[in-house]
Amino acid sequence: MHLDPFELYRPSTVEEVVRLTRDLGAACDVLAGGTDLLPNYKMHINLKPNLVALEEVEELRSYTLERVGSMTRLADLDRDTDFARAYPGVAAAVHEVATPLVRERATVGGNLLVETRCFFFNQTFPWRQSLGFCLKADGDRCHVVPQKERCYATFSGDLAPALAAVDASVELAGPDGRRTIPVLDLYDPGGDGIRRHRLRPNEIVVAVSFPAASRGLPANYQKLRIRPTFDFPELGLAAAGLVESGTVRSLAIAAGGLETYPRRFDEVTRPLVGERLNETNRNAASEAIMRSVRPVHNTFLAPDYRRRMVGVYVRRALDRLANGPPGVPG
Amino acid sequence: MRSMSPPRPLRLTLNDRPVETSCPNERILLDLLREDLNLTGTKRGCDLGTCGCCTVWIDGRATLSCLTLARSTEGHSVTTIEGVSPATGLNPVQKAFVERGATQCGFCTPGFIMTATALLRDHPHPSRSEITEAIAGNLCRCTGYTKIIEAIESAASGDR
Ligand SMILES: Cc1cc2nc3c(=O)[nH]c(=O)nc-3n(C[C@H](O)[C@H](O)[C@H](O)COP(=O)(O)OP(=O)(O)OC[C@H]3O[C@@H](n4cnc5c(N)ncnc54)[C@H](O)[C@@H]3O)c2cc1C
Numbered sequence: 145m146h147l148d149p150f151e152l153y154r155p156s157t158v159e160e161v162v163r164l165t166r167d168l169g170a171a172c173d174v175l176a177g178g179t180d181l182l183p184n185y186k187m188h189i190n191l192k193p194n195l196v197a198l199e200e201v202e203e204l205r206s207y208t209l210e211r212v213g214s215m216t217r218l219a220d221l222d223r224d225t226d227f228a229r230a231y232p233g234v235a236a237a238v239h240e241v242a243t244p245l246v247r248e249r250a251t252v253g254g255n256l257l258v259e260t261r262c263f264f265f266n267q268t269f270p271w272r273q274s275l276g277f278c279l280k281a282d283g284d285r286c287h288v289v290p291q292k293e294r295c296y297a298t299f300s301g302d303l304a305p306a307l308a309a310v311d312a313s314v315e316l317a318g319p320d321g322r323r324t325i326p327v328l329d330l331y332d333p334g335g336d337g338i339r340r341h342r343l344r345p346n347e348i349v350v351a352v353s354f355p356a357a358s359r360g361l362p363a364n365y366q367k368l369r370i371r372p373t374f375d376f377p378e379l380g381l382a383a384a385g386l387v388e389s390g391t392v393r394s395l396a397i398a399a400g401g402l403e404t405y406p407r408r409f410d411e412v413t414r415p416l417v418g419e420r421l422n423e424t425n426r427n428a429a430s431e432a433i434m435r436s437v438r439p440v441h442n443t444f445l446a447p448d449y450r451r452r453m454v455g456v457y458v459r460r461a462l463d464r465l466a467n468g469p470p471g472v473p474g
Numbered sequence: 475m476r477s478m479s480p481p482r483p484l485r486l487t488l489n490d491r492p493v494e495t496s497c498p499n500e501r502i503l504l505d506l507l508r509e510d511l512n513l514t515g516t517k518r519g520c521d522l523g524t525c526g527c528c529t530v531w532i533d534g535r536a537t538l539s540c541l542t543l544a545r546s547t548e549g550h551s552v553t554t555i556e557g558v559s560p561a562t563g564l565n566p567v568q569k570a571f572v573e574r575g576a577t578q579c580g581f582c583t584p585g586f587i588m589t590a591t592a593l594l595r596d597h598p599h600p601s602r603s604e605i606t607e608a609i610a611g612n613l614c615r616c617t618g619y620t621k622i623i624e625a626i627e628s629a630a631s632g633d634r
Pocket residue numbers: 173174175176177178179180181182183198214215218240241242243246249250251252253254255256257258259300301302303347348349350374375376377522523524
């Protein structure tokens with residue numbers, strides 16, 4: 145499959161990236177590892193005439209345990225045992241992304257902004273054309289939830305829930321300067337589902353940063369998919385927290401792979417802080433989270449099954465935080 | 475005719491030799507190798523990242539040429555299946571694949587050889603689970619993987 149022509153820019157500083165993307169406006173995409181963008185371009189999905197590659201920008205490639213540049217390759221994080229000790233849940237999620245060959249090029253920033261997925265969207269141009277294009281690319285209606293206003297494509301990045309569970313932030317740079325926001329504020333639960341993020345025009349992700357309290361916090365990540373390699377999450381459940389002699393000191397649970405955006409379930413986990421964890425409140429929490437999610441039928445596994453697995457994974461996640469060694473990967 | 479952006483110069487190290495060529499921005503590395511440079515050992519399976527047939531090394535790391543822009547390799551080093559054998563004969567992984575019958579139709583084989591050769595370079599004595607983990611991005615529709623794993627184990631132990 146050949147790509148349509150585009151202009152390619154390879155700036156070397158964040159400031160140059162911002163200037164370029166501002167000048168090019170909506171007619172450009174930024175290119176990180178390309179493992180999500182290039183397959184979509186090959187399938188003629190939402191092509192832009194300009195690409196701004198981030199790979200030459202030194203600042204984006206640098207990383208420490210406090211601050212991970214957006215162009216950090218997932219394979220580098222995966223090989224880093226210090227990172228796994230510091231953030232076991234995030235490391236487990238990194239390890240579950242795609243395949244080792246993809247992870248050599250895939251980046252952290254690209255993972256946070258990975259395009260949402262749907263049966264009717266991740267298809268070649270002729271496939272989509274033969275059925276009639278959908279709202280998210282080239283058309284005006286949704287084939288999953290028939291209407292013309294909102295897209296229900298599924299957020300399928302593995303890192304966002306794991307980062308959200310440990311209160312990580314993202315540092316952004318744009319025409320108005322730099323700002324830092326909580327990871328989940330990147331996503332727009334109130335949006336139309338077509339645009340998958342809340343970045344301001346021409347803003348890019350510079351880095352992910354971790355609060356000191358998240359270092360070494362017990363955490364885990366469980367991923368539901370058909371094959372234990374290659375496949376995107378049909379559910380990704382991240383949990384992080386401290387349970388001391390049965391009493392919950394801190395707790396956060398977040399999920400991806402279910403809806404158009406990743407979510408945290410603070411309304412369920414907050415009341416558990418200070419409580420002793422037992423089968424009753426564990427099951428009640430898992431039930432409450434399961435009831436609050438609304439997957440639709442646009443991925444491989446049936447929505448009802450994915451919802452039920454939310455319940456199973458929440459129970460397992462809590463058991464692991466209570467009993468297990470930290471960060472045993474799901 | 476498909477439209478293309480104008481060719482731009484591209485300099486890289488290919489199989490340990492400096493190469494100066496040119497290609498349009500939208501050229502994918504796999505196409506540069508196969509169509510422009512006649513290195514057809516690297517195979518096109520899915521063209522979308524889901525099979526591993528197109529595996530090459532970029533700066534020594536096994537990755538997918540179908541998901542890499544050729545221009546991203548400017549100034550970098552690319553190694554293909556044509557570049558992993560000694561001057562004569564085969565490397566130990568290649569030999570083991572032949573001797574253990576780890577290849578049937580052979581279409582996936584260059585990709586597996588690239589992945590496995592990189593694995594043994596970095597971890598000369600991998601466990602079975604490290605092997606299966608390393609080849610998790612390479613699909614084979616013929617062998618059922620058993621012989622492939624055995625071949626990699628035998629190359630690692632030097633027992634052939
Ligand atoms: C076979 C296969 C399997 C996969 N399986 C998984 C999986 O299991 N889980 C998963 O999470 N992903 C999966 N992916 C998708 C993808 O590989 C990863 O999400 C990867 O981390 C994306 O990073 P990238 O650098 O390649 O992104 P790119 O493709 O370069 O970019 C992705 C999107 O993010 C935008 N972007 C990138 N960086 C920035 C930035 N710094 N600031 C602003 N915007 C930015 C781009 O414009 C683009 O829209 C899979 C891909 C393939 C091909």
